Structure formats: structure tokens, C-alpha cells
Amino acid sequence: MSSNRVVALLMAAGYSRRFGLDDKRCALLPGGQTLLSTSVANAQRAFTYLRVVVREEDKSALLGLSNDLTLVRVRQAHLGLGASLSEAVGTLSRDPSLDDIDALAILLGDMPYLESETLRALQRLASRDAIVRPCFEGRQGHPVIFGRAMWPALERLSGGDGAKGVIKQYASRLRECPVADAGILRDIDAPADLPGAI
Secondary structure, three states: OOHHHEEEEEEOOOOOHHHOOOOHHHOEOOOOOEHHHHHHHHHHHHOOEEEEEEEOOOOOHHHOOOOOOEEEEEOOHHHOHHHHHHHHHHHHHOOHHHOOOOEEEEEEOOOOOOOHHHHHHHHHHOOOOOEEEEEEOOEEOOOEEEEHHHHHHHHOOOOOOOOHHHHHHOHHHEEEEEOOOHHHOOOOOOHHHOOOOO
């Protein structure tokens, strides 16, 4: 499948309570870019279509995001990742410009170390009826690509559990994609996870 048949949905609406009082999305990485802007740039290199999920009240400039990004503003981020996913996928499903899209890749905004080739490899395995998940040295990671057939199940999510239940429900459709990219396992949950942190 070509990359123009998969839309990337980058989740960045969470409150990151484990990170402390600072907004994790604005944490600086060694190159001087923020955590979120780095994750966005990685996605832009690999996907033709990208939607960034933020809270209804978020300001693009404060998050270091350019004005040309397409944002999906969710109202229920305080209810957890599942609620945000449900709302965001519903928005995608109703977007006529995405009618020809076969699958969506759910990326997490706190995973800035994904390699472009990993994202492209996942897209090549995507289809309307499959779930594709990367695997590094036997460990499953992110992002996960959901075929359009699973979008209604994603729209029914709630709470904070994310899409694990959908993956379990459609376990027979799961395809693992072995990659040589430890970035699929590496996220930033706390300040100590930042490079150079002591």
C-alpha cells in the first residue's frame, strides 16, 4: 500500500501527569526542538496525511506547532486516551477528504525516536482489514495501524485504556512487522526519560 492511503493520527491531547507540572509536549530535546514538534516532524517525513490530536483549548504556537498542520481538537481528553481516540477517529470518519483512506496509524506524541523507514514499512503492510504492529526483538511497540474495518470499534472506545481492547477483539487480524528500531519501545513519560537527564 502506498503511503497516501494511510492517515497518521498523532495523539497529543493527554495531560502527562507522570511528567509533573510542566507540559511534557514542550520539553526540549538535545537538538533544541520540543518533544511534540520532533514527533510531528518524524510523522511528516513518512506520511502523506497527518492529523495531530490536541485539547480543545490548546494553542498551536505554545506547542511549537506550525499553522499549516491539521489539528483535531478533542473535548474529552480529560477522560483518557480511549476517549480522545474515540472522538478523533469519529472526526476522521466524517472527513470527506479522507474517504479513500484505507487505514490509520495511531502515533503517540511522546515517542520522538521512531525511524522513518519503520513508519514506511508499517504502511506497506496496511490494509482495510488488518491491524499492523511493529515488533523489535520480540517486543511489540508503537505505532499501530488500524484498517478502516476497525474504525467503528475505535469510535466506541472510552476511558484511559487506549486501543488495547480493539487489538484483542481483532487478534486474528493482527500482523506483526519486525523492525530494527528500538524507538518503537521508547517513550518519554517522566523528566528522567529525557536524554541527558540524571
